[in-house]
Amino acid sequence: MSAVLLGVYANHEAAERVRTDLVMDGFPTDRVELTDCLELGRAGIEPAATLHEKFVQYFRTLFCFEGERHYAEILADRIERGAATVTVHPRGAVETSRATEILRDRDLTELAEHDLANQAFEHAAAHHDGPWIRYLWVENNSDTDCIYCRLFARHAH
Numbered sequence: 001m002s003a004v005l006l007g008v009y010a011n012h013e014a015a016e017r018v019r020t021d022l023v024m025d026g027f028p029t030d031r032v033e034l035t036d037c038l039e040l041g042r043a044g045i046e047p048a049a050t051l052h053e054k055f056v057q058y059f060r061t062l063f064c065f066e067g068e069r070h071y072a073e074i075l076a077d078r079i080e081r082g083a084a085t086v087t088v089h090p091r092g093a094v095e096t097s098r099a100t101e102i103l104r105d106r107d108l109t110e111l112a113e114h115d116l117a118n119q120a121f122e123h124a125a126a127h128h129d130g131p132w133i134r135y136l137w138v139e140n141n142s143d144t145d146c147i148y149c150r151l152f153a154r155h156a157h
Contacts, residue, residue, distance in 0.1 A: 004062050004114035005088045005096065007103035008078060012038045014107050015084035021102050022088060027095070036084035052076050062087065063114050071112060083109065090116070 009015040015034050022032045035041040035058065037051070043058035055076035063071040075085060086103065090096040096116055103111060 002115040003090055003096070003117075004112075005090060005099050005103060005116075006062065006075075006112040006114075007086045007088075007108050008075070008110040008112070009084050009086065009107060010109060011082060012036050012084045015086050018086045018103060018106050021105065022086070022099065025098065025102060027088060027099065031089040031091075033087040034084060035087065036079050037082070038084075052080060055079055063112070065114070068114060075112075 007015075007018060009018065012034075015036060019032055019034045023029055033041045035043050035055070040051075040054070041058075043054045046054040046057040048054040048057055056072045059072035059075045060069060063069065079085065088095075088099040088103070090099050100111070
């Protein structure tokens with residue numbers, strides 16, 4: 001999952017409200033992260049001696065292109081001065097648009113984007129808008145009237 005939207009907020013409370021708004025809007029919790037000194041998030045598991053180095057390593061995993069590497073130090077410095085970040089890993093144009101709208105809705109200080117063109121999972125289940133199965137025909141070969149009893153005849157229910 002390479003695509004990243006990252007919002008910087010003045011404090012933990014503002015970032016926490018944004019994270020809640022994103023999750024309430026339907027973004028899965030594994031694709032929304034809050035990072036600050038109160039809540040380290042995934043930065044807390046980075047193998048580094050200091051908190052600053054943990055933040056730098058974490059943000060370098062998000063902003064890994066050569067022209068973006070300086071963001072890691074800048075973001076780590078801001079967090080150490082009390083700021084908080086909310087990171088979203090969107091899947092497709094619709095999620096990117098909605099996440100951007102929510103991130104901008106509350107006292108956003110800065111918005112950083114990474115590799116938004118690389119979002120191959122928006123249609124992970126199917127490449128078309130319709131259902132993959134349209135009809136289910138069950139032959140009546142038994143004296144059972146319930147479809148579940150036919151499908152799961154070996155299981156007690």
